[in-house]
Amino acid sequence: GEAATMFRHRRALAALVVAALAASASAFVPSLHSPLNAARLSAASAPRGLLPGRVGASLATGLPLRAGRAHVGPMMQSAGAVTPENPLKVIVAGGGVGGMFLAKALQKKGIEVEVLEKTNKFARFGGPIQLASNALATIKGIDENLFDRVMKKFTFTGTRTNGIKDGIRTQWYTKFNAISDMADYFTLPYTGVIDRPDLQELLLDEIGGDDTVRRDAEVVKYEQLPGCEGVRATLKDGTQVTGDVLVGSDGIWSAIRAQMWDQDSRGPKSGTTYSGYTCFAGDTIQRTDYYFDVGYQVYIGPGKYFVTSDVGRGRTQWYAFLALPEGSKSRASNKDYLYELFNDGPEGRWSEEVFKVLDATPDDQIDQRDLFDRPPSVLRSWSDGHVTMIGDAVHPMMPNLGQGGCQAIEDAYVLAEKMGGVTDRSQIQGTLSSFYRERLPRTAICQGLSRLASDLIVSAFDTPYQPASQDDRFGPLGGPLSINSIFTALLRPFMGAIFYAQFGYLYTFHPKKCTKEEIEVLVDEVMTRHRVDAEAVWERVGLTGKDEQAENREGSGLSFR
Known part of the structure; x- marks a missing residue:
């Protein structure tokens, strides 16, 4: 015993x-x-x-x-332990799409967030932004209610015919069936568009408005604090803000990146270079025979291409993608300039569908933006100590795949998931490094695909060769007989497989799927509203091309970023 x-x-x-x-x-x-x-x-x-x-x-x-x-008794916690009484605080530099989705995702993890936005007010600025199926599945993974609110302002394009057209003959060159087929394969919501101002407003509401966002607060530098004390951000007016983590979501001219990598924020020593392409963009109210049947069309020809897309409420957004020197903006009228380019070139006059949308767009609604680019940051980490970066600050993308904003949303989700697992501040540096390592391969691939698409369409594609039996304008041998025209014709049979591989890869990231029944209900609700809204706008404006009751929005923006 x-x-x-x-x-x-x-x-x-x-x-x-x-x-x-x-x-x-x-x-x-x-x-x-x-x-x-x-x-x-x-x-x-x-x-x-x-x-x-x-x-x-x-x-x-x-x-x-x-x-x-x-x-x-219970063992004492370390001074850096994360508790309900001592939660993590994350400072987000930049109140764009990526920054605000990150704020929402972090708040869902119980993390305190302060967004520092350099503008002094959020104006209703910019045109529609494309959200592909992978981005929608990510938003759903961040918050179901946020996803539902996005759907109430959304217009599906992936449910309809999309593809590439011969810009001269107005014939389909290839169709993007993969956009809908791969979404069906993964049971994801279909690709579509939402007005940037609408998305901005609902995100502001979701994250707490002025309680979370500090305006007129441009971050110009930061300081790593000793130990696990975090990081101190300094604003343009000299104010300092301290947190556990600083996230640079401050765009392609990022001050966070400039300091982390010891570069200029812009200019020849910034690592960000002119892509060789400029983009004219606009949107207008237009009623066409195919408005409800076609999502977006890419018109191809020599040295340039033209894109149109239904963006909801009876409107068509378009952009012209041209290979021009940086700063090519010395002209009295953007519309006249585009008319000349697409009417008087050696290839002849482009499709009347192109000129119809140009005719319907007021000259003062046409914007131009030179496109800048960076190579993937394979040899430099996005993270340093308690500072990291997301979105265009570290992986800006050409607009051709419509993945710029989508990849920023993916960044937000992955970073929030990793930060949600931090139980002690001593883990932050390793967590941010892990975020960089996980996101680098995918974003680098998307950057490469976006740039490749730009170079191929502008530099390698041309009006496809056709034999004289199909088009006798070029003589008995058919035409055009240029190398690029023949290459474009020969590539055509393989385009379907290329797009299935491309969209199949893009859609592999899907944190939260839908059921087939959910998708059917969404499509019915969204597209029914889409038709009603379009008919109402067309009736109200009498198809003048200008909506007198439209919201006070400035600029057309670039929806496919």
Whole structure:
């Protein structure tokens, strides 16, 4: 009896010593997170029967352990422990799409967020932005209610005919069936568009408006604080803001990136270079025979291409993508300039569908933007200490795949998921490095595909060759007979497979799928509203091309970023 009791006590004491040693070691092993977790882990993994029931249960649950007169309370947490009373605080530099989706995703994880936006007010600026199926599945993964609110302002394009057209003959060159087929394969919502101002307003509401966003607050530099104290951001007016993490979501001319990589924020020493392409963009109200049947069309020809897309409420957005020197803006009328380019070139007059949308667009609604680009940052980390970057700050993309904003939303989701697992501030640096390593391959591939699409369409594509039996305008041998025209014709049979591979890869990132029934209901609701809204706008404006009751929106923006 007494010997057996003493033996049990010795076993219990030995187990306590093992637990204490494990708890001490956990301070140097981040995966154990805290001494308390280490003690619980030791108790939970001890061989059955090693610990008396009451002792083992106390260690496993963290309850006070009583043995005679002795009392052992819960082990002390480290000073950097993340608790409800001492939550993480993340500073987001930049209140664009990526920054605000990140704020929402972090708030869902119980993390405090302050968004520092350089503009002094959020004006209703910019045109529609494309959200592909992978981005919609990511938004759904961030927050179901946010996804539902986006759908109420959304217009599907992926449910309809999309593809590339011969810009001279107005014939389909290839169709993007992969957009809808791959969405069906993964049971994802279809690609579509939402007005940037609508998305901005609902995101502001979702993250708490002025309680979360500080305006007129441009971050110009930051300072890493010692130990696990975090980071201090300095604003343009000299104000300083301190947090555990600083996220640079401040666009292609990022001040965060400039400091982290010791570069200029813009200019020849910034690492950001002119892509060789400029883009004219506009949107207008237009009623066509195919408005409800076609999502978007890419008209190809030599040295340039033209895109049109239904963007909801009876409107068509378009952009012309041209290979021109940087700063080619010295003209009195953008519309006259585009008319000349697409009417008087050696290839002849382009499709009347192109000129119809140009005719319907007021000259003052046509914007131009030179497109800048960066190579993937394979040799430089996005993260340094308690600072990291997302979106265009680190992986800007050409607009051809419509993945710029989508990849920023993916960044937001992945970063929030990783930050949500941080239980001690000593883990932050490793967590941010892990975020960079996970996101680098995918964003680099998307950057490469976007740039390749730009170079191919502008530099390699041309009016496809056709034999004289199909088009006798070029003589008995058919035409055009240029190398690029023949290459374009020869590539045509392979385009379908190329697009299935492309969209199949893009859609592999889908944190939260829909059911087929959910998708059917969404399509019915969204497209029914789409038709009603379009008919109402057309009736109200009398197809003048200008909506007198439109919201006070400035600029057309670039929807396919």
